[in-house]
Amino acid sequence: MTGSSGPKNRRPATDRKFSRILSAAAKVFSKTGFERASIRMVAAKARVSLAGIYYHVQSKEELLFCIQFNAFRSIVTDLEEKLGASEVVDPTGRLEILVRNHLDYFLSHLDELRVCSRELETLTGAFFKKVEEVRREYFKVALDLTKGILDGNGQSHGSVDPRTATLCLFGMLNWVYTWYDPAKDTPADLAKRLLELYLGGVRREVKGRAKRRAQSTLANYGYADDSGEYYITIDADKCTGCKQCIDACPVSVLEMIVDDYDDELPAVTDEHRRKLKYSCVPCKPECGRVELPCVECCEPNAITHSW
Ligand code: SF4
Numbered sequence: 605m606t607g608s609s610g611p612k613n614r615r616p617a618t619d620r621k622f623s624r625i626l627s628a629a630a631k632v633f634s635k636t637g638f639e640r641a642s643i644r645m646v647a648a649k650a651r652v653s654l655a656g657i658y659y660h661v662q663s664k665e666e667l668l669f670c671i672q673f674n675a676f677r678s679i680v681t682d683l684e685e686k687l688g689a690s691e692v693v694d695p696t697g698r699l700e701i702l703v704r705n706h707l708d709y710f711l712s713h714l715d716e717l718r719v720c721s722r723e724l725e726t727l728t729g730a731f732f733k734k735v736e737e738v739r740r741e742y743f744k745v746a747l748d749l750t751k752g753i754l755d756g757n758g759q760s761h762g763s764v765d766p767r768t769a770t771l772c773l774f775g776m777l778n779w780v781y782t783w784y785d786p787a788k789d790t791p792a793d794l795a796k797r798l799l800e801l802y803l804g805g806v807r808r809e810v811k812g813r814a815k816r817r818a819q820s821t822l823a824n825y826g827y828a829d830d831s832g833e834y835y836i837t838i839d840a841d842k843c844t845g846c847k848q849c850i851d852a853c854p855v856s857v858l859e860m861i862v863d864d865y866d867d868e869l870p871a872v873t874d875e876h877r878r879k880l881k882y883s884c885v886p887c888k889p890e891c892g893r894v895e896l897p898c899v900e901c902c903e904p905n906a907i908t909h910s911w
């Protein structure tokens with residue numbers, strides 16, 4: 605695989621010719637699809653001989669590899685340089701640099717973007733692995749910035765999963781080739797608008813958690829009567845929304861609800877709120893409290909009983 609001797613190590617003159625070949629290959633793969641494209645078509649597009657192409661690569665798959673590897677490597681290298689030179693330290697500002705860098709590259713390389721998006725799973729073996737390594741490296745930078753936005757120390761991200769949020773961000777960025785119109789959108793405007801959309805969702809979560817922290821995170825369900833207090837308490841700060849307590853309850857005392865902060869949490873159903881003492885008898889008969897399924901299954905200790 606010439607990928608390891610790599611485009612980066614070529615002499616400048618050879619690089620220029622190889623760049624022309626890669627650019628032609630990206631155009632052909634983008635228009636025709638990788639499956640239907642041939643090396644002969646690439647040679648015609650690049651105006652080089654077949655031998656001229658085989659001087660650089662051994663197969664059509666290697667051409668695809670070089671397009672993808674070059675694209676991701678260029679983006680990561682540019683990004684590292686920009687982040688390294690920037691005085692911006694807050695993760696939102698740094699994510700803006702990432703989004704702008706991504707769009708700057710791909711909006712001037714739309715064929716490469718199409719090929720990277722559509723043919724991501726086409727590569728096999730060592731080719732796939734090498735591209736995957738650089739993609740992972742890139743993804744980690746974006747993931748860490750998203751974590752930084754969600755939570756200063758990256759420990760608690762509420763109902764927003766940073767990995768899912770980052771995947772959505774890339775989904776949004778990589779889908780641009782289907783609707784991008786240079787007459788209507790500049791890369792700078794687009795970067796701002798897409799980032800605002802992304803941050804809109806992320807900030808909503810951050811605001812929701814800040815608001816929740818300012819108030820109580822405990823939700824009590826139950827009642828008190830002459831014989832005592834019968835409350836089940838859910839700590840929203842600890843609850844991960846795993847639903848295990850719902851499955852563990854033998855008499856469906858609990859259900860999942862969406863609270864005022866858009867978090868999915870368990871709650872006692874209306875039917876059982878006023879008769880909890882009796883509803884929970886199958887788990888804790890009056891002769892004495894035993895281990896409670898809903899409490900036992902809850903790893904973060906988010907659920908407690910008052911009696
Ligand atoms: S088992 Fe615990 S963490 Fe999971 S939903 Fe129930 S209360 Fe929340």
Ligand code: SF4
Nearest residue numbers: 853857884887896898
């Ligand atoms: S104690 Fe038993 S019946 Fe009561 S909520 Fe927990 S699992 Fe359900």
